[in-house]
Amino acid sequence: MYPNEVGLQWSVLIVLYPYITGLVAGAFILASLVRIFRVEAIEPTYRLALLTALSFLLVAPLPLQLHLGHPERSPEMYFTPHSTSAMAMFGYIYLWYLMAVLVFEIWLDYRREIVLLSQSSKGLLRLAYKVMTLGSSNISPRSLAIDSRVSWIVTLIGIPSAFLLHGYVGFIFGSIKANPWWSSPLMPVVFIFSAMVSGIAGVMLLYMATTKLRGLKIDIRCVDAIAMYLFYIFIIDFSLEMLDLVHRIYEADESFRSLNFLVHTQLYIPHIVIQICLGTLTPLVLLFITQVVKLPEIVRKRMYAVSGALALIGIFAMRWNVVIGGQLFSKSFLGYTTYKMALVTKEGLLVAVFLTLLPLLFLWVLVKLLPPWPENSAHAPAPGD
Amino acid sequence: MNLNRRQMLILLPAAAIAWKAVLAGTPEEAPNYTMSDHWWGMLIDIPKCIGCGNCVRACQTENNVPDGYFRTWVERYHVSDWEMKNPQDIMTNPLTDPQVISPDGGKEGFPVDTDASGKYFFVPKMCNHCADSPCTQVCPVGATFVAPDGVVLVDQKYCLGCAYCVQACPYGCRYIHPEKRVADKCTLCYHRITKGLTTACCEACPTGARQLVDLKNPKDPIHEFLKTHSVQVLKPQMATGAKVLYNGLDGSVR
Amino acid sequence: MSVFKDAGHLFRFAGLFVLAFLIFLVVRHYVVPKSFGQYGHYRAAALGEIAAHPAKFAGHETCEGCHSDVADKKSKGKHAHVNCEACHGALFQPLPVTGQPKPNLYERFVALIVPPAPPDPLLLRHAEDPTSVKPVLPDTTVLCARCHTASTAKPKGFPQVVPADHSNGMPCDTCHQPHSPGMDAAAAPDATAKAAGGVK
Structure with missing residues (x-):
């Protein structure tokens, strides 16, 4: 162990960061399935997926800010971004994705409702909607048709942007040649596919939960379709992760002995047990059963819920194992350190829990402001006027 | 001892210039320094190192290095007889081999070795001032950089404290300063070498195991040394262009 | 014409982008340090600031x-090749921080307008005032042992002893003169009167 390596540099907050951006990218990909690939079965989740992506994206920079030694200097990332640094691209990719993709697409999609609501609501809310219309109340069929076309193009641009947003997060780790646990060209790809798994599972669970809360019946055709996509993407994700693992074992380079020891000791529970067995293999088997065996609706729904939750846990464990696991061994391959999560410090457990729940709060506000439920949007003009 | 004579001597030109240079607050006051004329590095002669920890203490004094963090440190390697009979046998090698210790960075020396078998030696470590440094490559804002004279520096008024550079350094030479909350590392005593002095660690090394070298200076004895010795850098496979050159480096050192 | 009319809201959105970008450019112009980019992607002024750090080892x-x-x-x-400060x-030894006089209201006001010079690094300046400021003489029992305690890790040719066996706890300068440590024939262990000779 080099003496400066004893304390970990990146804490649980940096675990949260790729987890949250992953949910964003995954949720957006699910929404784009509706838009670009015209998967009509999952239409009910389209708007929910977009709002989920937005609320998580709003929280994404917070763990980074809290982790910085000098958060007040973070605008330097915009003013003097270093062209050779993967991290410097964060600011621009983030802003691009937030403003040009998500906010723009949501705005286009909701514009008719925003205009109608700005006329029907009162008080502060009315003002908020007025601001959101940007002073244009043009909702002629022709302008809405234009919106629809533009929105399609935005989604088309949005897919590579979502890949970029999360692929770059993978690149931050994958490009560090000093760290053999991270350094891998597969890292960005694994991050993208695991992001899609977590995002799709997250939106599926949110859809099921919100529908239940509103006392409505879950559209089984919709969750069936989501689960099918989840299953296939999960297979790709798992194959990539296993490819990475097998490659490491087979090549057995100078770092292998050290990493092998780590995976069999400190990382055994989070990596082998939680990430691979509980968080990947179990949901894969469950989803596989739902795909090949004809099961009653209620059983399917429960299996989807369980595999979705397990997938979320598994992907979180994967982020943990990458970020924390990559700092537990010495770069001399001689020695190990441990990570003790604090409870109430700036980078402690409480902050992490708060940051995980914060997007849900944002989502709640967004849902109140811009109801994503299809029955509202489909019939809004009729009862409204 | 004639103190008056000493007081007079201090006004003699040589001493006076040395003083002015030491006390100079700004580089303009050291006008003879041209960055493009230098390409700094360090030679570490392992067979000469006695593990006294003078360099570690000198560095801490000179640069106000916080306790528990190190701009330079000394490791003691113990390569067992088994390891020497089975070199590089990574699959069956016991995890404890070679055994490396660096108690408090070697600041107060090393405990007396109990196991006389195998071989022991000291390895001083520090920032390698890489020409293709992975740490400056990843800095998102340009707060760390390779200066025109080859020294890797941190602009502590500009650093965000994201610690990405700490992750990127293959040698573990960087840390986040606990009070300043910015990246900190060896500056190769930039405030000294720009004024014609050597680094604090070299000044304090009693055996000459460390030598500041200027690879651009044709008169520097390093050129002759390199012609006559087998010199290696740490982790050459990382291709970092490391400029801390080790003489007599054992293959087990990482 | 009506295409533009019906897409008017899109231009408003785009206008926001352009506006934000212009504001960004203006702010950037004022915020980025002047010396940034002079030698490379960094603040060139940092070189001078780092070089201004006060030295403590005088050489x-x-x-x-x-x-x-x-x-x-x-x-x-x-x-011969062991430097004095080794x-x-x-x-320059840091002085213990003593109670500094608090700046009065006027001084604090001035400091707001003209930033005061960086505080003198409170250092013992033996070289400037040799009579009144004297470095502490090291204790040879500790000092010599640092280098000369026997260890298998040390180079074979390097003189090393087990201090307890070698001197029985006597200070090293009883026999050796640190500035020229070869055994002096006159300096036998019993000649304790000579002890001070090493530091004279």
């Missing part, structure tokens, strides 16, 4: 300017 040339007698003696002995410590 043996500085000591030898006055202590030429010691330098002569040392150059003939085994410790044993005596840095010439």
Whole structure:
């Protein structure tokens, strides 16, 4: 162990960061399935997926800010971004994705409702909607048709942007040649596919939960379709992760002995047990059963819920194992350190829990402001006027 | 001892210039320094190192290095007889081999070795001032950089404290300063070498195991040394262009 | 024409982008340090700031300017290549922080307009005032042991002893003169009167 390596540099907050951006990218990909690939079965989740992506994206920079030694200097990332640094691209990719993709697409999609609501609501809310219309109340069929076309193009641009947003997060780790646990060209790809798994599972669970809360019946055709996509993407994700693992074992380079020891000791529970067995293999088997065996609706729904939750846990464990696991061994391959999560410090457990729940709060506000439920949007003009 | 004579001597030109240079607050006051004329590095002669920890203490004094963090440190390697009979046998090698210790960075020396078998030696470590440094490559804002004279520096008024550079350094030479909350590392005593002095660690090394070298200076004895010795850098496979050159480096050192 | 009319809201959205970008450019112009990019993607002024750090080790040339007698003696002995501050410590030793007078209201007001010069690094300046500021003489029992305690890790040719066996706890300078440590025939262990000779 080099003496400066004893304390970990990146804490649980940096675990949260790729987890949250992953949910964003995954949720957006699910929404784009509706838009670009015209998967009509999952239409009910389209708007929910977009709002989920937005609320998580709003929280994404917070763990980074809290982790910085000098958060007040973070605008330097915009003013003097270093062209050779993967991290410097964060600011621009983030802003691009937030403003040009998500906010723009949501705005286009909701514009008719925003205009109608700005006329029907009162008080502060009315003002908020007025601001959101940007002073244009043009909702002629022709302008809405234009919106629809533009929105399609935005989604088309949005897919590579979502890949970029999360692929770059993978690149931050994958490009560090000093760290053999991270350094891998597969890292960005694994991050993208695991992001899609977590995002799709997250939106599926949110859809099921919100529908239940509103006392409505879950559209089984919709969750069936989501689960099918989840299953296939999960297979790709798992194959990539296993490819990475097998490659490491087979090549057995100078770092292998050290990493092998780590995976069999400190990382055994989070990596082998939680990430691979509980968080990947179990949901894969469950989803596989739902795909090949004809099961009653209620059983399917429960299996989807369980595999979705397990997938979320598994992907979180994967982020943990990458970020924390990559700092537990010495770069001399001689020695190990441990990570003790604090409870109430700036980078402690409480902050992490708060940051995980914060997007849900944002989502709640967004849902109140811009109801994503299809029955509202489909019939809004009729009862409204 | 004639103190008056000493007081007079201090006004003699040589001493006076040395003083002015030491006390100079700004580089303009050291006008003879041209960055493009230098390409700094360090030679570490392992067979000469006695593990006294003078360099570690000198560095801490000179640069106000916080306790528990190190701009330079000394490791003691113990390569067992088994390891020497089975070199590089990574699959069956016991995890404890070679055994490396660096108690408090070697600041107060090393405990007396109990196991006389195998071989022991000291390895001083520090920032390698890489020409293709992975740490400056990843800095998102340009707060760390390779200066025109080859020294890797941190602009502590500009650093965000994201610690990405700490992750990127293959040698573990960087840390986040606990009070300043910015990246900190060896500056190769930039405030000294720009004024014609050597680094604090070299000044304090009693055996000459460390030598500041200027690879651009044709008169520097390093050129002759390199012609006559087998010199290696740490982790050459990382291709970092490391400029801390080790003489007599054992293959087990990482 | 009506296409533009029906897409008017899109231009408003785009206008926001353009506006934000212009504001960004203006702010950037004022915020980025002037010397940024002079030599590369960094603040060139940082080089001067780092170079301005006060040195504490003065270098043996500085000591030898006055202590030429010691330098002569040392150059003939085994410790010829051991620099003064390797044993005596840095010439500038930090002083214990004493109670500084608090700035009065006026001084604080002035400091707001004209930033005060960086505070003098509170250092012992033996070289500037040799009579009143004297570095502490090192204790040879500790000092010599640091280098000369026997260890298998040390180079074979390097003189090393087990201090307890070698001197029975006596200070090293009983027999050896640190500036030229070879055994002096006159300095036998019983000649304790000579002890001070090493530091004279």
